[in-house]
Amino acid sequence: xxxxxxxxxxxxxxxxxxxxxxxxxxxxxxxxxxxxxxxxxxxxxxxxxxxxxxxxxxxxxxxxxxxxxxxxxxxxxxxxxxxxxxxxxxxxxxxxxxxxxxxxxxxxxxxxxxxxxx
Amino acid sequence: xxxxxxxxxxxxxxxxxxxxxxxxxxxxxxxxxxxxxxxxxxxxxxxxxxxxxxxxxxxxxxxxxxxxxxxxxxxxxxxxxxxxxxxxxxxxxxxxxxxxxxxxxxxxxxxxxxxxxxxxxxxxxxxxxxxxxxxxxxxxxxxxxxxxxxxxxxxxxxxxxxxxxxxxxxxxxxxxxxxxxxxxxxxxxxxxxxxxxxxxxxxxxxxxxxxxxxxxxxxxxxxxxxxxxxxxxxxxxxxxxxxxxxxxxxxxxxxxxxxxxxxxxxxxxxxxxxxxxxxxxxxxxxxxxxxxxxxxxxxxxxxxxxxxxxxxxxxxxxxxxxxxxxxxxxxxxxxxxxxxxxxxxxxxxxxxxxxxxxxxxxxxxxxxxxxxxxxxxxxxxxxxxxxxxxxxxxxxxxxxxxxxxxxxxxxxxxxxxxxxxxxxxxxxxxxxxxxxxxxxxxxxxxxxxxxxxxxxxxxxxxxxxxxxxxxxxxxxxxxxxxxxxxxxxxxxxxxxxxxxxxxxxxxxxxxxxxxxxxxxxxxxxxxxxxxxxxxxxxxxxxxxxxxxxxxxxxxxxxxxxxxxxxxxxxxxxxxxxxxxxxxxxxxxxxxxxxxxxxxxxxxxxxxxxxxxxxxxxxxxxxxxxxxxxxxxxxxxxxxxxxxxxxxxxxxxxxxxxxxxxxxxxxxxxxxxxxxxxxxxxxxxxxxxxxxxxxxxxxxxxxxxxxxxxxxxxxxxxxxxxxxxxxxxxxxxxxxxxxxxxxxxxxxxxxxxxxxxxxxxxxxxxxxxxxxxxxxxxxxxxxxxxxxxxxxxxxxxxxxxxxxxxxxxxxxxxxxxxxxxxxxxxxxxxxxxxxxxxxxxxxxxxxxxx
Ligand code: SRM
Ligand SMILES: Cc1cc2nc3c(=O)[nH]c(=O)nc-3n(C[C@H](O)[C@H](O)[C@H](O)COP(=O)(O)OP(=O)(O)OC[C@H]3O[C@@H](n4cnc5c(N)ncnc54)[C@H](O)[C@@H]3O)c2cc1C
Ligand code: SF4
Ligand code: FES
Numbered sequence: 001x002x003x004x005x006x007x008x009x010x011x012x013x014x015x016x017x018x019x020x021x022x023x024x025x026x027x028x029x030x031x032x033x034x035x036x037x038x039x040x041x042x043x044x045x046x047x048x049x050x051x052x053x054x055x056x057x058x059x060x061x062x063x064x065x066x067x068x069x070x071x072x073x074x075x076x077x078x079x080x081x082x083x084x085x086x087x088x089x090x091x092x093x094x095x096x097x098x099x100x101x102x103x104x105x106x107x108x109x110x111x112x113x114x115x116x117x118x
Numbered sequence: 119x120x121x122x123x124x125x126x127x128x129x130x131x132x133x134x135x136x137x138x139x140x141x142x143x144x145x146x147x148x149x150x151x152x153x154x155x156x157x158x159x160x161x162x163x164x165x166x167x168x169x170x171x172x173x174x175x176x177x178x179x180x181x182x183x184x185x186x187x188x189x190x191x192x193x194x195x196x197x198x199x200x201x202x203x204x205x206x207x208x209x210x211x212x213x214x215x216x217x218x219x220x221x222x223x224x225x226x227x228x229x230x231x232x233x234x235x236x237x238x239x240x241x242x243x244x245x246x247x248x249x250x251x252x253x254x255x256x257x258x259x260x261x262x263x264x265x266x267x268x269x270x271x272x273x274x275x276x277x278x279x280x281x282x283x284x285x286x287x288x289x290x291x292x293x294x295x296x297x298x299x300x301x302x303x304x305x306x307x308x309x310x311x312x313x314x315x316x317x318x319x320x321x322x323x324x325x326x327x328x329x330x331x332x333x334x335x336x337x338x339x340x341x342x343x344x345x346x347x348x349x350x351x352x353x354x355x356x357x358x359x360x361x362x363x364x365x366x367x368x369x370x371x372x373x374x375x376x377x378x379x380x381x382x383x384x385x386x387x388x389x390x391x392x393x394x395x396x397x398x399x400x401x402x403x404x405x406x407x408x409x410x411x412x413x414x415x416x417x418x419x420x421x422x423x424x425x426x427x428x429x430x431x432x433x434x435x436x437x438x439x440x441x442x443x444x445x446x447x448x449x450x451x452x453x454x455x456x457x458x459x460x461x462x463x464x465x466x467x468x469x470x471x472x473x474x475x476x477x478x479x480x481x482x483x484x485x486x487x488x489x490x491x492x493x494x495x496x497x498x499x500x501x502x503x504x505x506x507x508x509x510x511x512x513x514x515x516x517x518x519x520x521x522x523x524x525x526x527x528x529x530x531x532x533x534x535x536x537x538x539x540x541x542x543x544x545x546x547x548x549x550x551x552x553x554x555x556x557x558x559x560x561x562x563x564x565x566x567x568x569x570x571x572x573x574x575x576x577x578x579x580x581x582x583x584x585x586x587x588x589x590x591x592x593x594x595x596x597x598x599x600x601x602x603x604x605x606x607x608x609x610x611x612x613x614x615x616x617x618x619x620x621x622x623x624x625x626x627x628x629x630x631x632x633x634x635x636x637x638x639x640x641x642x643x644x645x646x647x648x649x650x651x652x653x654x655x656x657x658x659x660x661x662x663x664x665x666x667x668x669x670x671x672x673x674x675x676x677x678x679x680x681x682x683x684x685x686x687x688x689x690x691x692x693x694x695x696x697x698x699x700x701x702x703x704x705x706x707x708x709x710x711x712x713x714x715x716x717x718x719x720x721x722x723x724x725x726x727x728x729x730x731x732x733x734x735x736x737x738x739x740x741x742x743x744x745x746x747x748x749x750x751x752x753x754x755x756x757x758x759x760x761x762x763x764x765x766x767x768x769x770x771x772x773x774x775x776x777x778x779x780x781x782x783x784x785x786x787x788x789x790x791x792x793x794x795x796x797x798x799x800x801x802x803x804x805x806x807x808x809x810x811x812x813x814x815x816x817x818x819x820x821x822x823x824x825x826x827x828x829x830x831x832x833x834x835x836x837x838x839x840x841x842x843x844x845x846x847x848x849x850x851x852x853x854x855x856x857x858x859x860x861x862x863x864x865x866x867x868x869x870x871x872x873x874x875x876x877x878x879x880x881x882x883x884x885x886x887x888x889x890x891x892x893x894x895x896x897x898x899x900x901x902x903x904x905x906x907x908x909x910x911x912x913x914x915x916x917x918x919x920x921x922x923x924x925x926x927x928x929x930x931x932x933x934x935x936x937x938x939x940x941x942x943x944x945x946x947x948x949x950x951x952x953x954x955x956x957x958x959x960x961x962x963x964x965x966x967x
Contacts (some may be wrong), residue, residue, distance in 0.1 A: 019928040023664035024671075029930040040636065041626075059175050059679035059951060061934050065668040066725075069638035071604070078438070078639040080668035080676055097574060106340075 005007050009105065009116035020048065025064035025077065027053050030115060034063035035104060036111070038088055040075055047075075049088035050104040050115055055079045057099060128156045128223035128426070129366070131202045136399030136415035137228030138163030138183050143423040145192045154191070155196040156212070156219060158229070159251060162186065162196065167412055168667045172255050173283040173603045189906060205372040207392060224394055224426060228419075229365035231400040231410070235358045245340060245355040249280045250362075256825055258357065262287040263956055265354030267339055268296075269293070273300040280443045281322050284357065285445070286952045292323045292351060294343070296360075299326060299927030304440060304451035307492040308468065316494065326353065354876065361854035364401045364408055377403040386432040387425040388418050396422045401545060402634030409436055413543050424678075437507060437543070438450060439491075441499045450496040454479050454489035455504045462488055466515040475521040478502070485512055490520075500582050508539050513864065532589040533581075538588070541586060542572035546618070549586055556590050563587050575731065594704070602863065603640040606633045608752040610788060610863040614648050623653065624661050643667050644863040647750055650786035651858045651903070669748035672727060672924065673910055679948040682730060683749035684710070684722040686737050687783060690757040690775035690795075691718030700740040708733055711945045717792070719753035724946055731921045734911040743909040746783065750864075752791045755779035756804065760814070762796030769796035769814030775803075775845065778812070781847070784907045785900075788861040788870075792826070809867040810850055815839070819846045823853055823873035823881070832868040835878045838886065848897065854886045855896040868954040 015070050020039045030037050034053035039046055053061045059080030066077040073093055076085040085094040091103035105116035128144065133155050144151050157163075172181065190195050197214075204213045211221045235241055245261045248254055262268065268284040270277045273295030284291045293300070299310030314324050329346040334727050336342040339352040364381040370840025375383040375391035388396045398418040400410055411414065414436035419586040424431035439452040458462055461482030468475050470513040475492035481488055487505040492498065495540050498520055504510065505519070513519070535541075537550040547570045555569040566587050567573055572602070573583045601607040606629075608616065613628070622628050625645050629637055637645075646665035672680035686701070701720055705712045708723040708729055725733055734744075746752060757775030761767030775795040783789070794805040795812040804827075805811030811822035817840040825834025838849060861870040874880060883889040914920045926934055938954055939946035 009223040015928045016352070021663070021923065022660070026928050027926060029927045029932055034927075034934070042636070046885065056180075058678065058680075059936075060678065061936050062668075062676065065680075067639040067642055067667065068636065068664065069605075069642065070636035071638065072635075075636065075640075081678070081680075083639060 009118050011034050011107065011109070011114040014106065014115045017108065017113055019045075020054070020113070022046070023068060025066065025068070027064040033062050033118065035115060036077070037106070038064075038068055038077060038090070039070075040068055042075070048106050048108070048113065049075070050106045051077070051086060051088060052090050052102040053105075054101065055081055055084075056093075056101065057082055057084055063101065108113045126223040127152045127154065127221060128224050128226065129212065129220055130226040130228055131594075132228035132230055132365075132399070133157035133159070133163045134230040134399060134967065135163060135166055135183065135412050136230070136419050137226070139416045140226060140228060140398060140419040140422060141189075141192075141194055142184075143420055144426070146293065147192065147423055147429075149192075149425050152221075153192075153194045155194060156200040156202055156214065156220065157196060157198045158201045159253070161197050161252065162189065162461075164252060165373035165562040167251070169249075169255065170279050170283050172252070173259075173286045173952050174864050175955075178252050185915070202368060205368055207372055207395075210394070222394075224396070226396065227369060227397040228399045229368065229401045231362040231364050232421035233358060234361045234363045234407050235610070236330070236360050237909040238330050238333060238339070241356075241358070243333065243341065245354065246333065246358065248358050249283075250255075251275065251927075258283070259287070261355045262289055265340070267292070267353045268355045268357065269343065269351060269353040270357045270359055272359035272361065273297070273324065273438070274359065274361065275301060275442070275444075276305060276362075278317070280357050280359050281317075283446045285320070285322055286950060287349075287956070288950075288953060289355075290569065291321070292325060292329050292353065293317075294330065294345075294351065294526075295324065295326045296329055297326065300324065301449070303453075304455060305449070305491050305493065306456060306477060308466070309449075309475050309477065309493045312468075312493045313444070313447060313449060316473050317445060320445050320446070320447075322695070327947065344418055362400065362410060364403070366401055369397070369401075377406060381408050381752055384418075386421070386431075386434060388422040388433055389425065396425075403831070404433060405435065407435075407854045409438070409537065410435070411438060413546070416544075417546060425903070427869075432935070437540075439498050439503055439506070440496065448492070448494060448496040450490065450499040451494035452492075452499070452503055453487070454456060455491045456959060457489070459488050467517070467522070467957075468521045468895055469522075472812055474522075478516060478520050480512060480516055484516060487512065487519075491850065493634070500579070504535055504539055504582075508536050510534065510536075513933070525963070532586040533561075535580055535586070541583055542570075544579075545571040545574065547572040551592055552586050556587070556594070558724075561591065561604070563899050602644060603638055605629065605635045605637050605641050608632065610648070613645065614652075614859055617645075617648050618652055625649075625665050626661075637665075639667070640863070643670070645790065646670070647786045647863075652899075653906075667748075671732060673748060673914065674725070674730060675748050677723060677948070681726055681937055681948075684725055684733060684737075685715065685719060685745040687745040687779070688719040688754075689779040689783075690755055690774055691774050692757070692776060695740065699739070700742075704733060704736055709939075711947060715747075718756050719754060721747070723937065726926065726937060727924050728926050731915050731924050738909070738912050738915060743783070744911040749786065750789050751784060752782045752793070754792060756792075756794035756808070758796050758802035760795075764797055766800060767814070768816055769797055769819065771795045771812075771814055774812065774819070777894075778850070780809075781904060782850075782854065784910075785858070785903055787858050789856070789864050789866045791854070807831060807904070808834060810834075810853070812846065818842050821846060821849060826866050826868045829867075831866075835871070837878070837882065843867045849885055851900040852880070852893055852896045855900050856881070856884060856892075859896075872893070895937075 020062045022039055023041055025036050025038045035050050036053040038049045054062050055062050056099050062080050066080045070076055071085055085102050091101040093099045107114050128151055163183040165183055187963050201215045202212045203215045211219045213219045233250050260366050267291045267913040268289040270281045271294050274292050283295050301305050301311050314730055316602055330343050330345055332344050334342050334350040340354040342350050342352050366376055366380050366382050369382045370376055382390055382397040382401055384390055384397050384402045384404055388398050390397050418433050421431050421433040426862045441450040457479050465478045477491040479489040486509050490502045535549050539549045541547050541549055551570050555566050560566045560569050573580045610922050642665040705722050711724050715721045754776040755778050757772045760771030761769055771846050778793055791809045793806045793810040794803040796803040796805045797814050805813050806822050807825050807827045811834045813820045819841045820839045821837045822834030823837045857867055938949040940949045940953055
């Protein structure tokens with residue numbers, strides 16, 4: 001076995017916390033990548049998730065405009081075009097094995113939101 | 119029978135779909151096996167079946183069936199670009215073109231097949247191509263970039279798929295076929311003709327009975343194909359798709375037994391004439407047949423793995439029935455499509471105007487299905503296939519199986535299928551597998567899919583699988599839930615009462631008290647609509663916002679490319695010249711596609727999300743309001759010109775239409791609602807096909823209710839006659855509010871009525887005789903809704919915070935680069951994925967104003 005090196009993620013500024021919309025999505029551009037950012041209120045606590053904005057089935061940049069919800073324990077967004085569900089934590093598509101989206105790590109830094117670019 | 123030890127080296131030549139399936143199966147059954155894969159192509163296995171999706175935007179990565187990491191994880195060694203040139207059987211090793219040799223204990227040949235290129239002089243020029251690999255696609259793509267016309271040689275299944283790809287690439291496309299018809303293997307001559315007519319309607323020209331003699335230099339285009347009958351066709355590129363030939367050269371050199379016309383001979387265990395060499399997939403010949411489909415190849419792979427690991431699965435042939443969609447045309451072929459079985463008889467149904475052709479082939483005794491041909495409509499395919507595969511006895515009138523919606527048609531329920539019936543042929547899942555998955559604990563469609571892999575291949579069996587699963591679950595007493603979704607165990611009607619009775623005003627409060635989880639795209643909009651019907655709050659209040667479908671949030675319908683359409687209200691279809699001009703000016707300024715809708719108004723398409731507020735500001739200032747085209751709400755009230763102008767009109771239908779539209783605009787409902795008002799019995803407004811239809815009489819108005827067009831048209835029922843205008847309005851108030859309160863989610867008035875116990879008479883008794891004593895309440899609720907009406911667009915543009923929601927990016931002024939248009943008939947339309955790929959000259963990025 002060869003040892004693997006874990007690169008420390010690089011944190012990039014994404015947007016202000018005031019840009020977030022409760023229980024909804026917004027979109028930001030990072031290194032020319034479109035990132036969909038969601039705020040979900042879970043048991044009174046505000047959690048923030050980020051995935052890529054590209055809908056691999058509908059082939060359009062629209063995921064941030066999808067409806068949020070849960071399927072079982074999984075927190076998901078439903079694509080506004082053809083309604084596939086994507087996990088906000090892993091980017092997995094619940095209906096199809098052959099597509100998925102990137103899930104990003106985000107963190108709050110003061111009144112700003114940052115995203116991890118690896 | 120062999121038994122595998124971990125010292126055995128398994129060497130696989132060819133990493134196509136079947137070679138990969140073998141690796142996967144062997145790894146699963148025998149993780150310790152030492153596996154080496156020699157891969158002729160530059161990449162690991164990919165999905166050849168969906169190759170054409172490359173032209174609609176799938177990338178090579180999307181098509182990949184595996185990757186280097188997965189193989190490494192499985193301990194599978196592999197070499198790409200490794201074409202094997204020799205097998206040294208005595209030494210038990212193979213040698214690649216590069217001269218490297220690899221030893222084996224067991225050798226698996228999975229070399230597939232190659233496209234046959236007819237020996238026509240001139241067939242080897244630069245723009246003469248084939249269609250089999252991703253590399254081929256790249257070559258086609260770059261040739262298409264320099265071509266205007268393309269010809270596919272061969273009108274079989276793959277040829278037509280290739281033609282579709284050329285058409286998508288924007289080429290003028292022709293198909294040249296040697297035989298007198300298309301898809302001669304799968305279809306009979308009438309079927310071939312129907313298919314040809316349909317494909318020609320789509321703009322692909324088909325030339326049958328043409329034998330190409332030579333390909334020479336063209337005058338108008340790059341090449342000229344000269345045919346045996348001295349006619350010719352000019353084209354810039356040629357794609358050969360004239361059949362496949364097994365890749366058996368290696369086996370031939372090594373003196374393995376081949377068939378007369380090629381193919382490596384195998385037995386039921388996929389063993390060749392050398393007991394240490396197996397052949398699987400399209401290179402293999404079993405009982406003198408080659409199987410050019412992926413499912414039989416997978417079965418061969420499983421048989422070979424089974425033989426190696428001491429199992430007892432064998433290959434015993436395969437069903438070659440196919441169902442597919444070619445350029446949007448449905449085509450199906452089952453079993454003996456050509457009536458070759460002695461004594462076979464057939465039934466045909468041929469609907470020429472609609473281009474539907476179905477043929478059912480049965481045995482002489484009319485007891486069982488032997489085969490079928492379906493063109494234009496394959497909805498009967500699953501049922502017919504099950505009849506054919508399982509020898510199910512035919513019904514009294516076999517023709518009922520292919521006649522359109524005859525009530526006699528016995529639908530083949532899941533229960534009628536024998537346990538051995540194959541439900542999913544991609545993954546070889548029988549009904550008994552599904553039953554045992556359920557017996558061992560699966561209790562939903564998703565569970566069964568996960569456990570059996572059924573319906574995760576081509577997807578063709580999805581509906582059948584669901585039927586079987588539902589019926590098996592019901593048999594076990596699992597209640598098939600009427601709940602709205604996993605978050606609420608109530609119907610829409612029940613939730614409506616809960617909201618009203620408890621005075622609940624938000625989704626959070628409702629899910630907290632009566633539901634679970636976070637909600638979803640089913641319950642959130644439904645609750646949003648209930649809240650709006652009960653209170654008619656501004657729909658985009660912050661707390662309601664997350665409940666709305668994107669169409670409602672952005673107050674426009676999302677189109678396929680993520681842009682929106684804009685449909686201002688044009689009540690009754692009446693519009694002033696000034697307003698028409700304003701619409702034209704806005705469309706011009708923002709470069710929007712303009713179309714008259716089927717609802718008597720004008721739709722402007724292609725607006726980027728960030729331009730919506732600006733556009734609507736202009737429209738609102740010019741006196742327009744939102745048309746609610748995005749909402750489950752009142753859409754339009756169509757009118758005819760009526761007594762003001764028309765010589766037959768007996769009432770002012772335009773005025774009534776406008777008044778009704780203004781009265782009910784903004785009313786949220788379980789589904790959309792449409793009205794029409796006609797000025798006399800000639801019914802030019804088509805009121806009888808609307809949820810609410812009004813037709814003028816000498817004495818007033820006749821009211822029709824619960825009609826619709828759409829997927830399942832239903833004429834409205836005559837509800838009351840000769841009403842004066844006030845009574846008309848009162849009745850409509852009550853009908854609509856009763857519908858809003860009692861219908862299920864996404865239930866149109868027609869379906870609501872059909873499910874209403876007591877039907878029309880009951881509705882009359884409620885609305886006319888006040889049998890439930892609720893009319894006062896219904897009217898009061900309607901007037902609250904009407905009083906609280908606001909144009910959502912006006913409210914939105916007046917509010918800075920709301921306008922901010924329409925930014926594409928919170929951190930940049932850039933626009934979405936994926937939205938690109940091309941020009942067609944003097945207006946824009948979204949560029950296809952292919953046009954975007956080709957880029958530059960064809961796709962025109964839209965200028966921002
Ligand atoms: C624009 C228009 C087609 C056109 O170019 O003419 C249209 C476009 C759409 N129709 Fe329609 N329908 C349009 C008139 C109709 C009509 C004709 C009419 O209203 O007289 C019908 C049949 C009449 C009826 O509904 O009873 C019609 C029956 C449907 C149906 C089937 C409804 C049904 O109950 O079977 C759907 C699907 C649905 O609603 O679930 C649908 C759905 C749609 C959707 C929303 C599909 C979608 O999700 O994208 C389209 C949205 C277009 C957009 O972005 O604005 N559209 N649609 C028409 C808009 C009328 C308007 O001014 O608002
Ligand atoms: C456009 C298209 C659409 C199709 N649609 C369908 C469909 O809808 N349904 C269906 O069932 N089937 C369809 N097929 C057929 C299906 O793709 C094949 O049945 C399947 O791919 C066969 O798998 P295979 O592994 O036997 O051969 P292949 O997938 O052809 O793989 C063989 C591999 O072996 C390699 N190879 C050959 N010789 C050597 C050598 N000497 N050394 C090393 N490597 C070698 C080749 O390069 C190739 O990568 C379609 C095929 C095409 C081209
Ligand atoms: S008929 Fe179909 S394609 Fe045409 S507008 Fe209506 S929904 Fe769209
Ligand atoms: S038949 Fe293809 S997925 Fe089941």
